Amino acid sequence: MTVAAGLLDELRAVVGDRLTTSAAAREQHGRGESYLPSYPPDAVVFPESAAEVQALVRACARHRVPVVPFGAGTSLEGHVAAVRGGVCLDMSRMNRILRVSFEDLDATVEAGVTHRQLNRHLEGRGLFFSVDPGADATLGGMAATRASGTTAVRYGTMREAVLALAVVLADGRLIRTGGRARKSASGYDLTRLFVGSEGTLGIITEVTVRLHGLPEAVSVATCPFATIEGAVATVITAVQLGVPVARIELLDEVQVDAVNRYAGLAYPVAPTLFFEFHGPSEGSVVEQAELVRRIAAGHGGGEFRWAQAPEERARLWKARHDAYFAALALRPGAVGVTTDVCVPISHLAECIVETKRDLAGSPLVVPLVGHVGDGNFHLVYVIDPNVPAELAEAKRLGERLVRRALAMGGTCTGEHGVGLGKLGFMAEEHGEALEVMRAIKRALDPLNLMNPDKLVPM
Secondary structure, rough: OOOOHHHHHHHOOOHHHOOOOOOOHHHHHHOHHHHHHOOOOOOOOEOOOOOHHHHHHHHHHHOOOOEEOOOOOOOOOOOOOOOOOOOEEEEEOOOOOOEOOOOEEEEEEEEEOHHHHHHHOOOOOOEEOOOOOOOOOOOOHHHHHOOOOOOOOOOOOHHHHEEEEEEEEEOOOOOEOOOOOOOOOOOOOHHHHHHHOOOOOEEEEEEEOOOOOOHHHOEEEEEEOOOOOHHHHHHHHHHHOOOOOOEEEEEEEHHHHHHHHHHHOOOOOEEEEEEEEEEEHHHHHHHHHHHHHHHOOOOOEEOOOEOOHHHHHHHHHHOOOOOHHHHHHOOOOOOOEEEEEEOHHHHHHHHHHHHHHHHHOOOOOOEEEHHHOOOOEEEEEEEEEOHHHHHHHHHHHHHHEEEEEOOOOEEOOOOOOOOOOHHHHHHHOOHHHHHHHHHHHHHHHHOOOEEOOOOOOO
């Protein structure tokens, strides 16, 4: 154990009985949703204010003990693993919505507020928060991992959504970055530095986010394709023509079959695009849908089925969001090794086709799903956790996928983040820029206590 009794006493003086060293709590907080093993912290604390976070971080700094922030535990690349032990700060009790401005289309929340909680708060007020990674993640965690989701093709990722942050640094100082003005030419863009820093530079305690007006009209559509190439060509053409599609999701035939079995649906077992259209009127979304239908038909698309009823839209997107669990259900008792890459959209078809060729020669079941409107797709290697050869095969295929994406000018992760799982690719992707990242890490966290061994290999 890296935490001495003296430090535990100091932590209890801050949070009282909101500290636990129970084995079950430590195990839970040592892993997210990834295949990686749990690395439990030595203690878990539940702060309820930024001032408490400051006091906790200062105590850990005095004892030179690592600090690992924890949101909802939904990360897929080992971001919350306490590799060196230490203290986990569970931010879930910092869950107050502090301010909503309907005139300025923004809101300020504590880090433990989830995106669904914020959207429930906004119901009936004509506004919504756009970033939806699927799981009900906290906004602090989503900012820390630069999360995105199905609507990123139209509304952007957390990079675009975050206007300002409050962050506790490794020495306990609380700083505020950014502001509510829609633009600024003042100083370094520290907000963008911390968005995507995965807790390695500081702990986010407060987030100011951009909101959007609810569209007057929404419709959804699905379209199967004879080939993956035809589906991706449809996406590329729609994007190039500037069709303002709110969501464009691709499910390959393996994933469609899994969704059908899991949700009792009857989609044709073929590569399929899921669309959502937003507009100021019913006529505008009909026009968008009709244009995309014609594009799809020119690339081998089958029946273009679309609907506007809210219950039909909800059913379609629930099927999409349940894709991970549907994939696991293909092999009861299996676990999912997930990965993602992102490439320039002009290389998307090539990257997916080469990847599918790899998968065809593998004994593993590997569904594919993607936010293809921005060149990002995911694989779930469905493996038996008791067969080491299957994990080794998943890792082999994953390495080939990442190197393929990098060779095409892409990135090792478009959405999941680096954490532990993609740490080994950072030098290959960033080259000399990685040393600049290390210099920033050393400047802000000279003792390497903030979520060590993640994002930037030191």
